[in-house]
Amino acid sequence: MYVTENGEKIFVIDSHVHVWDARPQNRRNHYGQTFIDTFYGAHVALTPANQRWDADRFNYYGAAGAAKDLFEDGYCDMAVMLPVYLRDFYINGFNTTELCATLKDLHPEKVVLNGRCDPREGQMGLDKLEEDFETYKFQGVKLYTAEWNGVSRGYSMKDDFVAPYMEKCRSLGIKNVHIHKGPTTHPLDYDAFDVRDVCVVATNFPDLNFVIDHCGMPRIDDFCFVAGQEPNVYGGLALIPSYLHARPKFFARMLSDLLFWVGPDRLLFGSDYAITSPKWIVEKFMEFEFDDETAHEAGTQLTLDVKRKIMGLNAAKLYGIEVPDEFQLSKA
Amino acid sequence: MPVSPRQQEVLAAISAVRDPEIDETVAALDFIMAVDVEDDAVTVTVRLPTFWCPANFVFLMAQDMRAAVMALGWPASFRMQLVEHFAADEINRGVNGGLPFEEVFPQARSGLDELRRSFDEKAFLMRQGTLVRLLRRAGLEDAYLLGVGIAEVGGLCRQTGGELAEAWQAYLAKRQKIGLGDGESDLVVSDIRGRPVDDLPAHLREIRGVSTNAHANGEMCRMLVAARREGGGCSLVQSGRQAP
Numbered sequence: 001m002y003v004t005e006n007g008e009k010i011f012v013i014d015s016h017v018h019v020w021d022a023r024p025q026n027r028r029n030h031y032g033q034t035f036i037d038t039f040y041g042a043h044v045a046l047t048p049a050n051q052r053w054d055a056d057r058f059n060y061y062g063a064a065g066a067a068k069d070l071f072e073d074g075y076c077d078m079a080v081m082l083p084v085y086l087r088d089f090y091i092n093g094f095n096t097t098e099l100c101a102t103l104k105d106l107h108p109e110k111v112v113l114n115g116r117c118d119p120r121e122g123q124m125g126l127d128k129l130e131e132d133f134e135t136y137k138f139q140g141v142k143l144y145t146a147e148w149n150g151v152s153r154g155y156s157m158k159d160d161f162v163a164p165y166m167e168k169c170r171s172l173g174i175k176n177v178h179i180h181k182g183p184t185t186h187p188l189d190y191d192a193f194d195v196r197d198v199c200v201v202a203t204n205f206p207d208l209n210f211v212i213d214h215c216g217m218p219r220i221d222d223f224c225f226v227a228g229q230e231p232n233v234y235g236g237l238a239l240i241p242s243y244l245h246a247r248p249k250f251f252a253r254m255l256s257d258l259l260f261w262v263g264p265d266r267l268l269f270g271s272d273y274a275i276t277s278p279k280w281i282v283e284k285f286m287e288f289e290f291d292d293e294t295a296h297e298a299g300t301q302l303t304l305d306v307k308r309k310i311m312g313l314n315a316a317k318l319y320g321i322e323v324p325d326e327f328q329l330s331k332a
Numbered sequence: 333m334p335v336s337p338r339q340q341e342v343l344a345a346i347s348a349v350r351d352p353e354i355d356e357t358v359a360a361l362d363f364i365m366a367v368d369v370e371d372d373a374v375t376v377t378v379r380l381p382t383f384w385c386p387a388n389f390v391f392l393m394a395q396d397m398r399a400a401v402m403a404l405g406w407p408a409s410f411r412m413q414l415v416e417h418f419a420a421d422e423i424n425r426g427v428n429g430g431l432p433f434e435e436v437f438p439q440a441r442s443g444l445d446e447l448r449r450s451f452d453e454k455a456f457l458m459r460q461g462t463l464v465r466l467l468r469r470a471g472l473e474d475a476y477l478l479g480v481g482i483a484e485v486g487g488l489c490r491q492t493g494g495e496l497a498e499a500w501q502a503y504l505a506k507r508q509k510i511g512l513g514d515g516e517s518d519l520v521v522s523d524i525r526g527r528p529v530d531d532l533p534a535h536l537r538e539i540r541g542v543s544t545n546a547h548a549n550g551e552m553c554r555m556l557v558a559a560r561r562e563g564g565g566c567s568l569v570q571s572g573r574q575a576p
Contacts, residue, residue, distance in 0.1 A: 045556050218552070250547055250548050260537075
């Protein structure tokens with residue numbers, strides 16, 4: 001919960017959280033090091049100097065560390081976990097469902113645990129998804145289309161082997177599909193991070209919600225186009241509010257484009273923890289206002305109600321979380 | 333470290349090469365680590381903000397650097413030395429051997445020509461956006477701008493000078509690059525195929541989207557470069573930045 005100067009209470013759901021293990025003993029190869037190096041570069045680049053971590057803590061902070069950063073210091077009422085395996089780089093996986101579950105064990109009522117699947121794994125992957133679902137009963141899954149898997153360097157949501165996984169989600173009652181579409185990390189994966197492939201699944205599975213993590217960044221314009229025509233596509237903001245400290249103007253510019261094209265009801269706050277931590281992001285976001293020109297471009301000022309939606313109410317709807325009256329939109 | 337005239341020549345030539353996605357120079361983005369010249373053999377050392385920067389973009393820049401250096405006339409050989417990158421070996425081998433991207437990365441789904449074209453088109457739109465904003469600020473009406481030809485606007489910009497003249501030159505260069513016509517009455521404000529636009533505010537909003545992406549990416553690049561100097565990012569090579 002964040003409380004404004006005027007005593008208004010904001011319900012905060014961090015919709016993009018990881019618990020990872022990038023310690024040297026878990027790195028399978030050179031890529032394991034360079035992957036976390038790049039994350040750490042982003043951490044240093046984006047985080048205010050007095051709140052940066054050292055590289056050791058960044059490698060592994062554990063569930064207790066995450067609980068403190070999110071729920072004690074970071075204003076979060078709840079956190080949505082998004083597993084990313086990267087087994088080609090990390091022996092036991094980078095940010096597995098099991099690792100994410102350790103945070104849920106500490107705070108079962110605050111943590112929304114999602115699963116993951118990789119449609120390239122065929123029947124074996126479908127069985128595993130079902131097995132994980134039996135164990136964790138999650139409402140959402142994460143797909144990382146640029147993940148390496150053996151000789152494959154990524155896949156598209158348009159690939160034929162994806163639909164059976166969407167069917168499986170539908171039959172199990174998994175309604176939220178998170179798709180990572182962020183900054184490009186591999187050439188051959190320019191396609192794999194291309195956000196336009198989401199149109200096909202969003203149209204074919206109108207009863208599922210598709211949360212595009214990082215809003216396709218840096219191809220926000222493509223994302224806006226997709227979200228503009230598909231009502232079941234949502235923007236996972238993670239990484240965009242992380243610009244608030246180092247590049248506030250560009251944060252404003254990205255958010256105003258998103259508000260204009262997608263609107264305030266389908267954007268979800270995320271800190272991208274632990275690349276960046278919610279404490280300073282929530283504080284800066286709640287204090288942030290558009291200048292007149294930006295508000296004009298966005299079609300709206302960043303009103304308290306717009307902030308309430310982005311910070312928590314939108315995610316609460318997706319995950320069926322009951323939010324007490326005191327956090328609801330201002331009565332007109 | 334002393335800098336020879338030939339090193340300076342090489343540095344000036346490659347500094348003008350642009351990151352194709354962001355449409356900014358590699359000098360502004362601080363990608364060049366060192367330039368070495370031994371007689372007529374040139375070696376350029378390049379480091380990018382992360383180990384994972386997309387290899388197709390890097391390949392484009394490396395090809396452009398090679399072309400810029402060889403165009404100087406005197407160099408007999410060019411060696412790209414990309415460091416701290418996941419595809420450094422392939423890119424160095426490909427660019428130094430003059431191989432096409434598709435041969436170096438047979439798994440790639442598409443070649444570089446299409447990518448280059450799409451970046452040029454985006455750059456054309458962004459430069460058009462900059463030009464139109466300046467023209468609007470100079471008092472020109474939307475209705476006039478939608479119908480005016482390049483000869484008239486070119487003359488006006490050159491006459492006014494300053495940032496308007498610069499914006500015009502930048503616009504014209506990309507316009508030629510993507511193969512749009514140079515007839516006197518060919519429209520200044522158009523889509524990437526040269527077709528007219530009905531609604532200038534909507535057109536500018538689309539361009540704004542393209543430009544938001546490029547800027548967000550460019551800022552991320554610059555922040556990562558800065559972070560690396562502060563000890564974040566790639567930890568593989570501890571050696572500091574060499575002055576060219």
